[in-house]
Amino acid sequence: MKGQKADLVIHNAIIHIMDENETQYEAIAIKDGKILEVGPERQILNKYSSDETIDAEGKEMYPGFTDAHGHLMPYADMKLGANLFGCRTLEELLVRTEKYADKSNRKFIVGHGWDQSMWGGDILPTNEKLNELFPNTPVCLYRVDGHAVLVNQAALDKAKITNKSIIPGGQVTVENRVCTGLLLDNAMDSMSAVIPAYPEKNRINALMEIQEELFQYGITSVHDAGIANKDLPLFKKVAESKELKLNVYGMLRNSAENRTFVEKNGKVNWGNFYISSFKMFADGALGSRGALLKKPYSDAHNHLGIQTTTPEDMNNLAHFCLKHGYQLNTHAIGDSSNAILLNLYEKAYAVNQDHRWRIEHAQVVDPADFELFRKYNVLPSVQPTHAISDMRWVENRLGKDRMQGAYAYQSILKETGIIAIGTDFPFDRLNPFLTIFAATQRKNTDNQPSGGFRLEDGLSLMDCIRGMTIWAAIASFQEKYSGTLEKGKEANLILVERPLNSGRSFRENFSMLTVIKGEIVYRID
Ligand SMILES: [Zn+2]
Numbered sequence: 065m066k067g068q069k070a071d072l073v074i075h076n077a078i079i080h081i082m083d084e085n086e087t088q089y090e091a092i093a094i095k096d097g098k099i100l101e102v103g104p105e106r107q108i109l110n111k112y113s114s115d116e117t118i119d120a121e122g123k124e125m126y127p128g129f130t131d132a133h134g135h136l137m138p139y140a141d142m143k144l145g146a147n148l149f150g151c152r153t154l155e156e157l158l159v160r161t162e163k164y165a166d167k168s169n170r171k172f173i174v175g176h177g178w179d180q181s182m183w184g185g186d187i188l189p190t191n192e193k194l195n196e197l198f199p200n201t202p203v204c205l206y207r208v209d210g211h212a213v214l215v216n217q218a219a220l221d222k223a224k225i226t227n228k229s230i231i232p233g234g235q236v237t238v239e240n241r242v243c244t245g246l247l248l249d250n251a252m253d254s255m256s257a258v259i260p261a262y263p264e265k266n267r268i269n270a271l272m273e274i275q276e277e278l279f280q281y282g283i284t285s286v287h288d289a290g291i292a293n294k295d296l297p298l299f300k301k302v303a304e305s306k307e308l309k310l311n312v313y314g315m316l317r318n319s320a321e322n323r324t325f326v327e328k329n330g331k332v333n334w335g336n337f338y339i340s341s342f343k344m345f346a347d348g349a350l351g352s353r354g355a356l357l358k359k360p361y362s363d364a365h366n367h368l369g370i371q372t373t374t375p376e377d378m379n380n381l382a383h384f385c386l387k388h389g390y391q392l393n394t395h396a397i398g399d400s401s402n403a404i405l406l407n408l409y410e411k412a413y414a415v416n417q418d419h420r421w422r423i424e425h426a427q428v429v430d431p432a433d434f435e436l437f438r439k440y441n442v443l444p445s446v447q448p449t450h451a452i453s454d455m456r457w458v459e460n461r462l463g464k465d466r467m468q469g470a471y472a473y474q475s476i477l478k479e480t481g482i483i484a485i486g487t488d489f490p491f492d493r494l495n496p497f498l499t500i501f502a503a504t505q506r507k508n509t510d511n512q513p514s515g516g517f518r519l520e521d522g523l524s525l526m527d528c529i530r531g532m533t534i535w536a537a538i539a540s541f542q543e544k545y546s547g548t549l550e551k552g553k554e555a556n557l558i559l560v561e562r563p564l565n566s567g568r569s570f571r572e573n574f575s576m577l578t579v580i581k582g583e584i585v586y587r588i589d
Pocket residue numbers: 133134135289488
């Protein structure tokens with residue numbers, strides 16, 4: 065008897081519901097955006113009739129993936145600027161920038177994605193040639209990690225940055241009393257403040273393209289790691305118009321405007337868009353030597369990195385978050401910032417042991433501090449692709465002895481029993497299948513190094529998938545209605561083209577069917 069009506073039934077699948085017992089079923093019935101029942105093939109097919117029935121042809125189903133650390137609007141703006149990813153020389157960077165300038169006709173040129181470590185010598189660039197090519201038009205070119213920018217003199221003038229500018233938590237690079245055009249961390253803020261925004265229509269179109277790209281990869285949720293106050297109206301617009309189908313868990317950037325927003329609005333939920341957390345920066349990045357280390361860099365003596373937020377401001381924000389019931393998620397790359405943060409988070413632990421405050425990246429941690437994650441119930445939020453993106457040069461920065469605490473995901477997981485996983489797109493590739501490969505094999509797509517990069521700190525396949533599903537849901541307080549494919553939860557699910565495995569070489573993979581709250585948002589036949 066097919067007594068009960070469902071909106072959608074998917075059967076003949078290998079359904080990993082991602083509960084604690086690693087239960088597998090074959091069929092799922094969905095109604096009003098939620099999971100009615102998941103179970104054996106005959107049980108579901110006999111019980112439910114449905115407007116739409118999909119035969120999964122034996123493909124694997126998982127809960128939709130979450131990218132626990134990405135940047136939506138920076139990615140949208142990046143799509144609208146000059147593409148400098150993969151530039152092999154400074155010359156190529158200049159040529160691509162010129163081509164973009166000719167084509168786009170913009171009065172302020174912005175580009176993204178250069179990486180000096182690909183140029184040989186690992187020497188950070190200066191702006192002489194940029195000044196020759198663009199004597200009058202301001203040009204601002206971001207490094208791949210978003211923690212350094214190369215600008216020309218016209219841009220420096222526009223932002224009123226001189227060789228005497230001192231910016232706390234940042235660096236204006238000066239050689240022979242002349243600005244080289246290289247700005248690090250907080251020094252970039254005065255530059256971004258003078259860059260004119262792209263038209264809203266173009267930005268929304270770019271965001272919709274990104275949403276489509278995420279769905280193709282089976283990503284149904286993104287934790288947006290640092291939303292600027294000026295972007296909130298745009299998010300509200302696309303969320304309320306339902307153009308935003310993706311679940312977005314937003315972290316607000318630490319700014320006076322965003323604190324005022326929280327005082328007025330408390331926790332926010334517009335359609336699929338949620339805000340109940342702040343994102344703070346404790347330091348910069350390793351690539352541009354901005355990460356704050358306990359001992360000097362191995363390749364820059366006397367240099368410890370950059371503390372981008374003062375201890376006083378960190379304390380203020382922590383108190384603000386406690387007062388408003390907000391989660392605090394802090395970017396910490398160096399072992400010194402990780403130690404500072406772990407101790408700061410003790411405050412939250414004293415108030416509420418289930419605070420779920422996060423450390424984003426937790427990239428270099430002193431092994432003596434690993435246990436503090438457990439002690440203060442701090443959630444690590446990591447990006448396994450960073451390990452393979454950085455492995456070429458990271459030992460030069462840190463030296464051999466510190467490598468034991470670098471990208472030490474397994475060691476940290478042993479303490480916490482939970483780890484949220486993301487990619488930091490667009491500063492690394494958003495492909496979750498690459499994340500799985502990087503986390504389990506610790507190799508790049510060229511299969512290097514053959515034994516894996518510090519493989520002892522790799523993750524198991526199941527733990528990596530948990531990090532992108534149920535653990536990511538816990539890290540955003542959404543586990544009651546998302547993260548597994550259990551009865552009563554939102555029907556956020558994917559069917560993958562190839563079975564997920566921890567194979568020894570990387571194979572492309574993608575979602576064939578992506579469903580959010582019961583709605584098919586992406587499908588290929
Ligand atoms: Zn980030």
